[in-house]
Amino acid sequence: MTRTEIDPFVPDDSKEEQSEEQLIEPVRPQKRRRKKSVSKLIMYLLIIFVILAIVFGVNVINSGENLAKTLGNVGLWGQIKHLISSDDKKLQGEEEDRINVLLLGMGGLGHDGPYLTDTIIIASFRPSTKQVAMISIPRDLLVPVPGFGWRKINHANHYGEMENPGLGAETAVKVISETFEIPIHYYVRIDFSGFKKIIDDLGEIKVEVENTLNDEHYPIPGKETATTTERYEHLYVEKGTQSMDGELALKYVRSRQAKGVEGSDFARSRRQQKVLMAVKEKILSFSTLVNPIKISNLMDSVSQHLSTNFKVYEIIRMFNLGRDVDMENITRRVFDDSPDGLLYSMITEEGAFVLQPKAGDFSEMKLAIKHVFDPQKIEEIKPKRVEIQNGTKINGLAYKTSQYLQSLDYKVIEIGNAPTQDYQKTVIYNLKNGSNNEVVGQLAELLGAEIAKAVPEWALSTTSPKVNSHTDVLIILGQDRKDL
Secondary structure, three states, X not given: OOOEOOOOOOOOOOOOOOOHHHHOOOHHHHHHHHHHHHHHHHHHHHHHHHHHHHHHHOOOOOOOOOHHHHOEOOOHHHXXXXXXXXXXXXXXXXXXXXXXXXXXXXXXXXXXXXXXXXXXXXEEEEOOOOEEEEEEOOOOEEEEEOOOXXXXXXXXXXXXXXXXXXXXXXXXXXXXXHHHOOOOOEEEEEEHHXXXXXXXXXXXXXXXXXXXXXXXXXXXXXXXXXXXXXXXEEEEEOOEEEEXXXXXXXXXXXXXXXXXXXXXXXXXXXXXXXXXXXXXXXXOOHHHHOOHHHHHHHHHHHHHHEEEOOOHHHHHHHHHHHOOOOHHHEEEEEOOOOOOOOEEEEEOOOOOEEEEEOOOOOHHHHHHHHOOOOOHHHHHHOOOEEEEEEOOOOOOHHHHHHHHHHHOOOEEEEEEEOOOOOOOOOEEEEOOOOOOHHHHHHHHHHHOOEEOOOOOHHHHOOOOOOOOOOOOEEEEEOHHHOOO
């Protein structure tokens, strides 16, 4: 990757006015002064584009490498020349009408686990419709990390840094891309210090607080071994529109012990997305764009705390493609372990809290990510979860049937005995309000079964469940299957 260094521009007002003699100097020196002035103007405009594009295409919360290094070592004019010659160059993913950017947030040096990513967001942009999707991946999700086995997904960046300092984000890209079978074209990381400083440079942001956040156990840095009364502070943020400086915004997105609905990691992911959108709005505001000192400070913060594999021309093209995005065209998705969520939580033998897919693999998460812009397609194509219950006294009948259906690529999630074993005819129940009619019809034909017109109350009970809550299609085997 070509790397080009970009230094912040601060207007130089220290030069004295030119004397009359200086004004009538030969043409050659004047050309030099004009060239220098023009170069500053271009630099200033370039910085504006960089900041805008980074915040649009890089709604984040954390990183490590120096942005100036990331953007390279070709001089200013070389960079401008490259920009001018790159007008027709498209971004990765643009031809496929979907550009995916991995946004990573980590503590950074001076924090416990400095390279563990507390924030993992897949930000996707569809150029043809100007749609944006922000998909939060929970940090406790177990995934395969090459060379390290199954680990929490927030460790990928850490392991990458341990093996190749400065390249942890590339390891995270590889892990997430392979886990969800989605191309990750670009990445951006920023650390806590950078996150705070960027917001302070902006002069506070306005955040729409959906629910009052009441956390009596927000940890105070450096007080890890102090008494309980000294170790924590009481973090309280009222519902409504709130002004936040960098410190409060960081606490708001990091809080994990809040009471009520805001106490989960999934609520925290939603808060992160809200704050990122507030940062975007502030940077795009007129008061920021016309303030060269503010832009200079922002660029300085970005250069020290943010890393990315975006090239400068790609950042500017991203800005040009996405500058007309409407807030109503932004989709937010958080994977969680709620009753309707795709994950479940468990404690490992080592005592660690982890999350795993309810489906037994990542198939449902892959579909949700792939079709985030067209969620209606998911129900049409996702594999239906089938449960088989033995309604007879024939041992092993449910198991044999499950083997048969799995050989035909049906997704059998559970087998067991029916509440009674007096079924003469095999019956199929559609538990999802008619959305599975095609699959139910296929199964009925394969098994010679009847399709029930109604679902019995015992199959829908949540107080004393006799059916897996994630089942789409329930099959109860009768005596007619005895010769299987």
